[in-house]
Amino acid sequence: MASKKKVSIAVIKRLPRYYRYLSDLLLMDITRISSKELSSRMGITASQIRQDLNCFGGFGQQGYGYNVELLYNEIANILGINDRFQTIILGAGNMGQALAHYGNFEKRGFKTIGLFDIDPKLIGKKINGLEVLDMETLEEFVSKNRVDIAMLTVPYEHAREAAERVARLGIKGLWNFSPMDLRLPYEMVIENVHLSDSLMVLGYKIKEKFE
Amino acid sequence: MASKKKVSIAVIKRLPRYYRYLSDLLLMDITRISSKELSSRMGITASQIRQDLNCFGGFGQQGYGYNVELLYNEIANILGINDRFQTIILGAGNMGQALAHYGNFEKRGFKTIGLFDIDPKLIGKKINGLEVLDMETLEEFVSKNRVDIAMLTVPYEHAREAAERVARLGIKGLWNFSPMDLRLPYEMVIENVHLSDSLMVLGYKIKEKFE
DNA sequence: TAGATTGTTAATCGATTAACAATC
DNA sequence: TAGATTGTTAATCGATTAACAATC
Secondary structure (H helix, E strand, O other), rough: OOOOOOOOOOHHHHHHHHHHHHHHHHOOOOOOOHHHHHHHOOOHHHHHHHHHOOOOOEEEEEOOOOHHHHHHHHHHHHOOHHHHHEEEOOOOHHHHHHHHHHHHHHOOOEEEEEEEEOOOOOOOOOOHHHHHHHHHHHHHHHHOOOOOOOHHHHHHHHHHHHHHHHHHHHOOOEEEEEOOOOOOOOOOEEEOOOHHHHHHHHHHHHHHHOO | OOOEEEEEEOHHHHHHHHHHHHHHHHHOOOEEHHHHHHHHHOOHHHHHHHHHHHOOOOEEEEEEEEHHHHHHHHHHHOOOOOOOOEEEEEEEOHHHHHHHOHHHHOOOOOOEEEEEEEEOOOOOOOEEEEEEEEEHHHHHHHHHHHOEEEEEOOOOOHHHHHHHHHOOOOOOEEOOOOOOOOOOOOEEEEEEOHHHHHHHHHHHHHHHHOO
């Protein structure tokens, strides 16, 4: 495995979408699918589907198409879903609690094992079977448990500090919900969510279409 | 205003980010900024910044740069922030409640005026000063109030039905949090959020970097 | 075998970056 | 005026689409 040419981020971002569609096909007991058929379901070109998949290997068969279950599992592997990432949530406010309740993450290979806050009123409370722990005990917790990803839902003013703390603990990924771009001098991979950015794009599209 | 060439979505998606950085500059009492300086803060090229802004007009001045407050207001206008979009939230579960508490939307020009659910245990409850209304009364509410955007946080199995209902009411935009792509035969603009897609991309990046 | 559909190369399209004349 | 920095055109780069030989 000498050369693994880096796959572009545009392709990576489409993988979860393929995964969702394949999951739906499985639920419908559809066992094979051609790039043409999938393209009409997803609203993208068949050519793009074949190009995307071929970044990772030849999963199809000429004259037949793709085996749905096989392709589903291949994409799961590419995305690391079978590795079962372990996550913690920092900030047990509304967004943190919403994330703790989100059943879909578990299905996608992400298991929440800890939930932290500084608010004494929240500490000790059970959220979806998970006790809110004192943020003070974060370091101890991480030393005792493998934590791959921290989900960050603390208020704006604590975001940077919390992110640095997480980075120093050697956690590999940060899923950042604070409205601040976080770029840190650490190895940690950061994915900024920025919900209001998405809402503002929607606002623009509405303006453009209806005015 | 005969020809208004359509601005690419890649540019639009960067506007909220410019807006955030300009907001930060204002807070720091910085009154002017060059594309070069902004580029180093944001980690993108100065050339791209100038190209992006010039899609909408020449907001800068040779030899001087850009006036921060002026540019901030121009972007606010482009994004429609001053139009003050009115929104409702469908689904008062954890995510719906989290959105109802999110203070940032108001600052960005989005005002939540209604919150709906079908669960009798939730109806009547006050969330951040907003009473949870019976989903049955949605049509009546929309006939009496201008609603621009519906935020959809109902469970998967009710998402499509709720989306169609909203579309038939003539609401212009749908901000979809259900893990299902919604594409409907209506004029309504749809922005799919797909939180777990973003998390899966993070998982991939971690795998790629640390394995 | 004939038909279907992939894997892959080539062509096109669009987005980003570089360069520089215009001008404050 | 000299220096700085924009607005804008041209060059480059990368991503998408088209085409088709390979092959099931």
